[in-house]
Amino acid sequence: MDTQIGCAIKASNELVKNLHRDGFDRGCIATFNDYMTTFTKNKASLHRSLNGINNAKNGTRLYDSIVDVIQIFRNRGEVSRPWILVVVTDGDDNISSRSLHKCAQETSSLFTTKESNNFLFLVGVGDGVNSEKMNEMASAGNFIYIHAKDFFLLELIFLKIANKITTSLSLSLGNLTVGDHSASWAEVQRHRNLSKVAIDYALLIDVSASMNSRVISSNSVTNLNSVITHATRAIGQSFDSRIINTTNVALLASWIDKKRGNPYNFSDLPFEFKLIHRASRDGFGNDKFHNNCDNKGPTIVVIKVKYSGEIIGGYNPLEWRCVKINEWSTLLPNNHDFYIDQQRRTSKSFIFSLTNQTISRVTLNNDAIIWSRNKGPCFGLQDLCITNNFGKSEQRSYENRIINKKNFEIEEYEVFQVIDKRPRFSIFYFIFMIFMGIFKIIKFIFMRLFLGIYWTCYIVYWIIYWITYWTVITLICVAGIGLIVSILALPIILYLYLEAEIAWVILSALFIYAPILGLIGEYLVI
Structure with a gap:
């Protein structure tokens, strides 16, 4: 049993031996060369099927084989039971007719629609x-x-x-934990027997020609510890979601941080991703969303589309809110709440598709996030908006x-609250805060000085304005009075012209019109 296929068969026999409860659980054995059993409760039958795998040949038919097993679950699996699929391969797919994304879409659409716990493991060796x-x-x-370099x-x-399976399904776990490196098969079997939950599971084993290779192991403690650490991290960490897994979360965190490589x-x-709203649990209504998610800071929304099974979503680096218009308006009654939609500016938000592994960052920053009482989460001007379901x-x-x-439905x-776990304090942050403090002090002094100069100029301006204004008004009034007097004196001037000498006429004219002409001249000069 020193070939790769031999090691895979031996490990699979141990898994069946300790995980399967005869007459209760149902198992299925499948290979990459179209060999497949039906679901059976007979443990001995499963062992015979595993031991009958001995002819490894052809290429690595990974994607097509996974889809074939998916059909077995779809046609024969009991929906009330948890479904478990374990795939073992030693290489990259090279002969499947289906693409990676087609295979993943088939798997995701079936396994994530069930209410029961489901487990999907992909083991590369x-x-x-x-x-x-x-x-x-x-x-x-x-x-x-999970990846390991050694088949042993x-x-x-x-x-x-x-x-992982037993700790998720057993009602009494005792001292057994996922992170316990000393856990034995006997303990797994004991705790599996404590569970009243029956399972449907399938083992899919690579039987490509390369699996006939003999296993050469370094048997080093370093390699063993590396596998233990990697396996514990991969399957030992839990994440509360019915849509995404830990790999998805790691990718989303990288997108949020704009991590390269x-x-x-x-x-x-x-980051910590804390579940604060699940529509199937808390309700699809817009009010349910706002009750759970408003004023919670940065959040990420993950959506599973009905019928197609596509997984999409968006990241909001700000927060969600509902803005009441009657909080600042005195024209509206206080006994009713009136809300308005608000567009919020940010350059850090994005929407994404995990199905297609694509990200779309915001281009119109002013319209990045929409706050609306009548909608759920809304990114951009209808780029991705949810209203109820x-x-x-x-x-x-x-x-x-x-x-x-x-x-789409x-x-x-x-909705997950995104909490940055990194410490806020650092020497660079401290220096930055000092500079920000100095800047604020300078800004405060400048603003006070500027306001003093501004108000001084403002007062002087209005003093000059009003002095000029009333001076002009006074001159106009005097000129008007002089004009009226002149008009009234016109008959006297005509009388003097006719009855008196010319000298008296000139003196009278000068006496009457001189003040008027002086005022007009003064006005023109001003």
């Missing part, structure tokens, strides 16, 4: 595994991906998988569309 593609497959298909350690990985590992996330998507404020549907959506 050896140096021939393309971990980048396996991680992509895990993210899109809601698998937990496959049994340890299966022990960790059994550990490889995404975060789930165990090393700088219906969604709408039109490309307006973000780079690209994330779903090829304008209107929502099967489930969840």
